[in-house]
Amino acid sequence: xxxxxxxxxxxxxxxxxxxxxxxxxxxxxxxxxxxxxxxxxxxxxxxxxxxxxxxxxxxxxxxxxxxxxxxxxxxxxxxxxxxxxxxxxxxxxxxxxxxxxxxxxxxxxxxxxxxxxxxxxxxxxxxxxxxxxxxxxxxxxxxxxxxxxxxxxxxxxxxxxxxxxxxxxxxxxxxxxxxxxxxxxxxxxxxxxxxxxxxxxxxxxxxxxxxxxxxxxxxxxxxxxxxxxxxxxxxxxxxxxxxxxxxxxxxxxxxxxxxxxxxxxxxxxxxxxxxxxxxxxxxxxxxxxxxxxxxxxxxxxxxxxxxxxxxxxxxxxxxxxxxxxxxxxxxxxxxxxxxxxxxxxxxxxxxxxxxxxxxxxxxxxxxxxxxxxxxxxxxxxxxxxxxxxxxxxxxxxxxxxxxxxxxxxxxxxxxxxxxxxxxxxxxxxxxxxxxxxxxxxxxxxxxxxxxxxxxxxxxxxxxxxxxxxxxxxxxxxxxxxxxxxxxxxxxxxxxxxxxxxxxxxxxxxxxxxxxxxxxxxxxxxxxxxxxxxxxxxxxxxxxxxxxxxxxxxxxxxxxxxxxxxxxxxxxxxxxxxxxxxxxxxxxxxxxxxxxxxxxxxxxxxxxxxxxxxxxxxxxxxxxxxxxxxxxxxxxxxxxxxxxxxxxxxxxxxxxxxxxxxxxxxxxxxxxxxxxxxxxxxxxxxxxxxxxxxxxxxxxxxxxxxxxxxxxxxxxxxxxxxxxxxxxxxxxxxxxxxxxxxxxxxxxxxxxxxxxxxxxxxxxxxxxxxxxxxxxxxxxxxxxxxxxxxxxxxxxxxxxxxxxxxxxxxxxxxxxxxxxxxxxxxxxxxxxxxxxxxxxxxxxxxxxxxxxxxxxxxxxxxxxxxxxxxxxxxxxxxxxxxxxxxxxxxxxxxxxxxxxxxxxxxxxxxxxxxxxxxxxxxxxxxxxxxxxxxxxxxx
Numbered sequence: 001x002x003x004x005x006x007x008x009x010x011x012x013x014x015x016x017x018x019x020x021x022x023x024x025x026x027x028x029x030x031x032x033x034x035x036x037x038x039x040x041x042x043x044x045x046x047x048x049x050x051x052x053x054x055x056x057x058x059x060x061x062x063x064x065x066x067x068x069x070x071x072x073x074x075x076x077x078x079x080x081x082x083x084x085x086x087x088x089x090x091x092x093x094x095x096x097x098x099x100x101x102x103x104x105x106x107x108x109x110x111x112x113x114x115x116x117x118x119x120x121x122x123x124x125x126x127x128x129x130x131x132x133x134x135x136x137x138x139x140x141x142x143x144x145x146x147x148x149x150x151x152x153x154x155x156x157x158x159x160x161x162x163x164x165x166x167x168x169x170x171x172x173x174x175x176x177x178x179x180x181x182x183x184x185x186x187x188x189x190x191x192x193x194x195x196x197x198x199x200x201x202x203x204x205x206x207x208x209x210x211x212x213x214x215x216x217x218x219x220x221x222x223x224x225x226x227x228x229x230x231x232x233x234x235x236x237x238x239x240x241x242x243x244x245x246x247x248x249x250x251x252x253x254x255x256x257x258x259x260x261x262x263x264x265x266x267x268x269x270x271x272x273x274x275x276x277x278x279x280x281x282x283x284x285x286x287x288x289x290x291x292x293x294x295x296x297x298x299x300x301x302x303x304x305x306x307x308x309x310x311x312x313x314x315x316x317x318x319x320x321x322x323x324x325x326x327x328x329x330x331x332x333x334x335x336x337x338x339x340x341x342x343x344x345x346x347x348x349x350x351x352x353x354x355x356x357x358x359x360x361x362x363x364x365x366x367x368x369x370x371x372x373x374x375x376x377x378x379x380x381x382x383x384x385x386x387x388x389x390x391x392x393x394x395x396x397x398x399x400x401x402x403x404x405x406x407x408x409x410x411x412x413x414x415x416x417x418x419x420x421x422x423x424x425x426x427x428x429x430x431x432x433x434x435x436x437x438x439x440x441x442x443x444x445x446x447x448x449x450x451x452x453x454x455x456x457x458x459x460x461x462x463x464x465x466x467x468x469x470x471x472x473x474x475x476x477x478x479x480x481x482x483x484x485x486x487x488x489x490x491x492x493x494x495x496x497x498x499x500x501x502x503x504x505x506x507x508x509x510x511x512x513x514x515x516x517x518x519x520x521x522x523x524x525x526x527x528x529x530x531x532x533x534x535x536x537x538x539x540x541x542x543x544x545x546x547x548x549x550x551x552x553x554x555x556x557x558x559x560x561x562x563x564x565x566x567x568x569x570x571x572x573x574x575x576x577x578x579x580x581x582x583x584x585x586x587x588x589x590x591x592x593x594x595x596x597x598x599x600x601x602x603x604x605x606x607x608x609x610x611x612x613x614x615x616x617x618x619x620x621x622x623x624x625x626x627x628x629x630x631x632x633x634x635x636x637x638x639x640x641x642x643x644x645x646x647x648x649x650x651x652x653x654x655x656x657x658x659x660x661x662x663x664x665x666x667x668x669x670x671x672x673x674x675x676x677x678x679x680x681x682x683x684x685x686x687x688x689x690x691x692x693x694x695x696x697x698x699x700x701x702x703x704x705x706x707x708x709x710x711x712x713x714x715x716x717x718x719x720x721x722x723x724x725x726x727x728x729x730x731x732x733x734x735x736x737x738x739x740x741x742x743x744x745x746x747x748x749x750x751x752x753x754x755x756x757x758x759x760x761x762x763x764x765x766x767x768x769x770x771x772x773x774x775x776x777x778x779x780x781x782x783x784x785x786x787x788x789x790x791x792x793x794x795x796x797x798x799x800x801x802x803x804x805x806x807x808x809x810x811x812x813x814x815x816x817x818x819x820x821x822x823x824x825x826x827x828x829x830x831x832x833x834x835x836x837x838x839x840x841x842x843x844x845x846x847x848x849x850x851x852x853x854x855x856x857x858x859x860x861x862x863x864x865x866x867x868x869x870x871x872x873x874x875x876x877x878x879x880x881x882x883x884x885x886x887x888x889x890x891x892x893x894x895x896x897x898x899x900x901x902x903x904x905x906x907x908x909x910x911x912x913x914x915x916x917x918x919x920x921x922x923x924x925x926x927x928x929x930x931x932x933x934x935x936x937x938x
Contacts, residue, residue, distance in 0.1 A: 007581065020643075022705040023469040023655065023686060023698045025669055029441040030056040030434075030695040032062075032382050032672070037080045038280075038362035039378040042089065042106065049651040051376060052079035052092055053384060056671050056694055059094055059104070064376075064386060067404050071109040075102070079671045084134070091148075093134055095122025101136055101743075103148070107852070113151045115816050117144045117743045127889055128169045135176060137164030143178055144743045145190065151815040153743020155193050159736050166208045170215045170232075173261050177218065185220060189260055193740045196260030201228065208281040212290060212304050213347070221292060226269040229344045235263050256894060268344045273353040274298035284367040290348060291375075293363055297356040297859055301389065301396070302348040310347060314340055349623040352389065352396040374401075382725055386834035399842045409434065413689030415454050415676050419461040422680040425687050427695055428452030435464075435478055436684065441697065445481045449474055454496050463534055467494025467508055471937050473518075475537065485535055489516060496550040501557040505539070509548030515562055516541050542577055544570070550731035554599040554646055559616060561875065563603055569604055571619065579743045581619035585612055591887030592634045596642060606630035611646060613658045621659045627654060634676050638683045645686060647674035647819060653688055653698075662707060666714070681790040744820040753821040760809040762810050763791050764836065767802040803839045807846060810853065819856055824870070830861055834875050841882035847890055849884055 033039050037054030044050075048065035057075040062068070075096060082095035091112070092104045099118030118138040121648040126135050133154070134146040142669040143164055145155040147797045149860050162182035176188040185199035187208055204223035211218055211232075218230040218707055272278065274294035283304075290302045292571045305313070317340045367375050371391035375398065378384055378738030389396060409429040416427050418438075427434050428449060433444040450468035457464055458475075463484070465475050473488035476483055482580045499506045506521035522532040543560075550563035553574060560574045567589050571581035588607035594603050597617070602614040608666050609632060613622040628648035635646045643664065653667040653674060660670055672691035679686050686698040744750070770788045790796070813821055824832075834857060840850045858865070858876070865872050 005392070012636065020657075020705040020707075020717070022701050022703045023665060023667060024701050024703075025667070025696065026685075027080060027441045028056060028669065028694050029353060029436070029697075030413070031382055031693050032404055032408045033361075033378045033380075034692065035361060035380065037083055039376060039384060040083050041364045041366050041374070041376050042085060044366045045376060049374070049376075049386070051083070051384060051541065052083060054094075056080070056692055057096070057669070059083065059092065061106075061109075062404060064384065064402055064404060066638055067406060069407075071103045073102075073109065073111070073844065075745045076100075077668055082120045082123060082125045082136075084127055086127050087129060087131045093125050093133075095125050095136060096108040097121040099138060099140070101125070101134070102367040103134075103460065113152070113816075114147070114814075114865060115146055115153070115189070116747055116749075117153050117156065117745055117816075118142060119745065122163055122356070124167050127166050133169075135167045136171060137167050137178060137180075139163040141180070141182075143167060143188075145176070146816075152818065153816060156741040156743045157188055157193065157195075157739060158741060159195050159198075160184065162205070164840065165206060168209060168211050170211065170262075170364070172215045175260070177209065177211070179209045179220060181205040183222070183262075185209065185218075187260060187262070187264060188245060194452045195739060197228065197264055198209045199264055201266055204277075207279050208276065210281040210283050210290065212283055212287055214421045217267075217347070219270070219281060219290065221281050223277040225275055225277075225290065226271055227278060227281075228548040229267040229270055229348075230264050231267050232262050232264050235261055267389075270302070270344050270348060272300055274300065274355075280362055280777075282365050284365045284373060288367065288371075289365070289373060291363070291923070292366055293360060297358065297754065297853070298353060299356070299360070299363065299398075300353045301373075301556060303351050304444065305349070307349050310342060313346055314342060317342075321534040325557070352398070354398050382408045383410065406446060408693055411693075412675060412691045413693065413695060415452050415466070416678045416687050416689045416695065417455050417457060418680045418685070418687065419457045419680050420459065420463065420681065422682060422685065424461070425678070425695075426455055426457065426464050427687075427689055428455050429587065433464065433476060438680075438697070441695075447481055447483065449476070449483070454494055454508075456497050456499050456506060456685055458534065459499075465506070465536070467497050467510075471510060471512065473508070475534070475536065484533060487536060489518075489538070490514060492547070495548065496552075496563075497554050498551045498552055501555055502764065505536075507551050507553065507560065509551035509562060511547040513544050513545060513547060513553055515548055515560075540577075542572075549591060550593050551852055552593055552595055552602075554595045554616065555597050558599065559595075560597065561593060562587075563593055563604065567590050567606070569593065569602070569614075571602075571616070581615050581616070583612075583619055583621070583911055585621055586610065588631075591632060592636075593635050594636045594644070596637050598639050601642065601658060602639075603635055603637065605646055607631040611635065611644070613661070616650045623658070625656065625661060627656070627663075627809065628652065630673075633674060636677060636679050638679050639681055641683065645677055645679060647688055649673040651690075653677065653686070664707065665705060665710065667698055670694065685798050737862075741817060742823075744816060745815070745822055746824070749814070750817045750820040751824065753817055754824045756809055757821060757833075757849050758815070758825060758829050759807075760806045761832050761836075763793060764802045764806050766791060767794070796859070803836055804845070806833075806836055807840055807850075809848065811846065822853060822856055823860060827861060827864060830857055831872060832881070834872060838875055838878050841879065841886050844886060844889075847886045851887065854879060854883065 033053040034056050038052055039053035042050040042052050048063055050070060051062045051064050053060055053062060056079050057077060059080055061070040061075040063070050078096040080094055081097050084093040090106055092106055094104060099120055099122060101122060105112050120139040121428060122136050122138050124137040131150050134148050135143065137143050141160045141162060141164065141283040145154040147154050160180040160182055162180045163494050164178055164180050166179045167176060174190045174431055176190055179185045180217040183202045183204060186195045186591040187197040189196050202222045206220050208221040209218060216232055218232055220228045268440055274296055276295035278292050278294055280293040288304055289306055292300045298674040302664045321340060360377055362378045366377045373389040377387060386402040387398040388401050389398055406527055408857045409432055411430040413427050413429055416425060416855060418425050418863045423438055425436050425438055426631055430451045431448060433447045433449045434443050436443055449466060450470055450472055452466040453469055454467040455464060461476055462478055463476060465473055467473055471492055471494060473487040473489045474483060475485045490507060490510035490512045494508050494510050496509040497506055505517060508516050516538045519539050521535055521537050523535040524532050535574050536572060544562060544564060547565035548562055549565060551559045557574050562570045567586045569583040572578060573580055586606040586608055590604045590606050593602060593604040600616055602616055604612050609628050611625045611627040615622055627646055628650050630649035632646050632648045635644060642659045644658050645653055647653045650669045651672060651674060654663060655665040657664050662677050670690040674688055675692050677686060684700045688696045774788050790799055837854050
């Protein structure tokens with residue numbers, strides 16, 4: 001076989017088999033910000049602004065001022081769906097569509113923690129004000145509270161009937177507020193992990209919520225035009241104020257009695273200018289402004305009045321009321337008795353309403369010390385824009401500051417191709433043509449164009465030609481980055497361009513039923529200059545019976561294949577244009593085709609999801625393959641081989657061996673339909689373009705690929721996906737319908753961790769048996785015999801005690817997977833593990849880990865221990881004594897250390913030393929000194 005296509009190897013079991021070389025994903029580029037997830041501002045200062053934006057499965061850190069990438073956080077195969085920044089701005093939490101959450105360090109750009117608990121996409125992430133807890137909401141209707149320090153889940157809150165859309169944590173109380181598409185807003189007490197109030201006033205999906213005014217006000221956004229405002233008061237103070245004022249209140253709805261630490265009551269609605277639904281609410285970091293984004297790209301801003309401003313306004317209203325009462329002749333004392341309340345419009349005066357021309361997906365806001373607002377806008381067209389709202393502008397207006405657009409297309413990538421030396425590649429969309437470096441994946445040239453559907457590099461790689469939707473051919477000079485010429489070639493869309501093998505011309509196929517032939521020529525400009533430029537001239541036209549969807553020359557230039565809208569392919573002799581073959585069999589139109597390098601095979605892909613392989617000698621169909629789950633948009637041979645790559649609307653690219661009619665490999669990564677692909681001339685690279693705005697580069701590696709092994713890998717991936725989609729873990733004695741459940745979920749990692757623990761327990765059993773036999777032999781012999789040899793795994797680790805070996809294995813289990821791993825273990829291993837826990841606690845080994853395992857095992861297996869295994873009761877009694885003493889010792893140690901630190905703090909305060917002093921004041925003084933020096937010099 002050809003060395004590039006594959007290597008035949010002799011296997012003693014399988015006979016003569018074929019080995020291929022694997023193609024692997026090298027880079028994804030062209031995406032500034034993807035359609036899912038919200039772009040957030042990481043840092044804003046004098047040196048510029050750092051922005052984190054989702055880019056499909058990755059997260060990109062952008063320097064917005066320079067327009068450059070700072071770092072890329074590489075994810076897996078699933079798209080990013082949510083982002084959250086820790087309060088100290090050191091960690092970025094990223095939620096993915098598969099339900100996993102990764103915590104990335106912004107200092108080292110490494111993934112420090114992976115949390116798995118949700119079964120579907122993460123819709124919202126929020127940190128508490130200390131940064132030690134993270135709350136995640138998901139499409140699976142669950143909310144999980146994570147302990148970031150311990151890297152594990154605290155609990156899973158179930159109660160919503162629809163996908164969770166937003167979560168917020170209160171600072172004053174340990175309370176979580178969540179909203180969902182089920183129209184409900186729920187208030188959860190995180191001390192007792194239960195929902196104590198459900199707000200049921202909304203008539204449609206609740207899309208977002210925010211807390212402001214020191215957690216005393218809650219604003220929600222739903223499909224209705226207006227925003228709903230709720231007052232949050234302490235339950236005790238609310239009751240006392242009502243009783244003192246003699247105020248009557250509406251009885252709570254059945255099943256939603258107010259029994260929590262706070263009471264949430266409706267205040268009214270906030271009118272919006274936009275008539276579309278509100279999709280996002282944000283507060284600026286100073287909590288001075290409330291911003292709302294509507295589905296019609298209208299951003300509205302309200303100012304949040306401070307307590308002093310509200311008190312002044314209230315006094316002003318009281319004075320007006322007293323004057324009104326005085327005029328009407330009533331007693332002035334009644335004005336003091338009547339309570340003057342501020343309306344929603346009084347607390348939130350409107351500042352601005354601005355509608356953008358381009359559709360917005362999300363926004364983020366920061367405020368400068370001078371009161372200026374900076375708004376980061378993530379647009380649906382794959383770009384980021386920065387706007388400013390000056391505090392003193394009258395009338396208030398947004399001004400555009402920066403745009404980040406150069407690194408991607410504004411619409412779908414519809415055509416791609418490689419240059420002749422494979423050093424650069426072209427991508428084109430509805431309005432742009434971009435030239436990219438293959439090595440660095442950086443955009444070198446951007447040129448405005450028509451709606452591109454097909455493209456080629458002109459021989460010499462100094463020019464490119466694209467065919468447009470309006471029937472024009474546009475020629476561009478790459479070095480100058482300008483449009484040289486536009487030729488009105490067809491009356492319909494130019495669906496295909498094929499370069500002639502002799503490089504002297506090309507052929508185009510169009511929806512106007514015509515195939516036209518073109519040749520390159522040098523012409524002088526109209527100015528009469530001696531310098532000539534490249535142009536094209538039309539030589540001949542071939543009329544067809546239907547729309548032409550594809551044209552392709554055979555590499556030997558003997559044949560020309562033409563794909564028509566009637567689902568057939570006509571083959572003509574290229575020189576005389578005489579009819580040769582008619583290939584029919586597809587049920588829907590052929591969308592793409594290619595001819596092998598030896599001109600013997602023609603492969604076609606169709607909207608009927610099939611690939612057909614045809615022989616060009618007699619026009620016979622060698623094989624029809626059901627290749628994809630949706631329309632196959634593009635197909636191409638790897639040069640000098642009979643390997644074929646096909647791209648489809650089902651988001652995958654597949655590799656096929658058309659000699660053996662076998663599926664070789666599936667390349668997954670695109671998050672939307674694959675529109676186009678191109679294989680490099682050396683066959684080492686593959687570029688694909690998609691509806692998700694991305695370009696993906698795949699490289700051929702030296703890693704061998706054997707089909708049987710590849711099928712096994714695919715089966716394992718399917719099994720793991722099915723495992724993740726399983727039901728919730730069932731704990732004996734606990735109801736599956738209760739509000740609080742375990743945070744983790746069963747995965748392949750938890751299954752493997754459980755197997756490792758069970759293997760370690762089996763090694764411990766064997767060592768215990770050896771020890772007992774050894775002691776009996778010594779007693780029978782009446783002397784000390786040589787000790788038995790330890791198990792090989794224990795000997796390899798330096799002969800630790802068997803108990804210590806099991807503890808080391810448990811320690812290596814990830815903290816977030818520990819409970820799930822212990823849950824799937826059979827009870828026979830649990831009994832041995834309880835005995836081991838007694839030994840660990842007695843010796844003071846890893847007390848916190850041991851106690852965590854002990855509490856979970858007793859909770860899960862309590863009924864079985866009490867009823868069926870009375871022999872374990874004395875083990876539990878022993879554990880009670882050991883655990884109490886060890887926990888008391890830990891408490892004493894923590895108390896002693898805390899007292900010592902407080903003593904050191906008092907000594908430092910007495911000495912006037914500040915260890916963690918604020919450097920901002922010192923920096924301000926230095927800047928003032930520099931400013932004065934500059935003024936003196938001027």
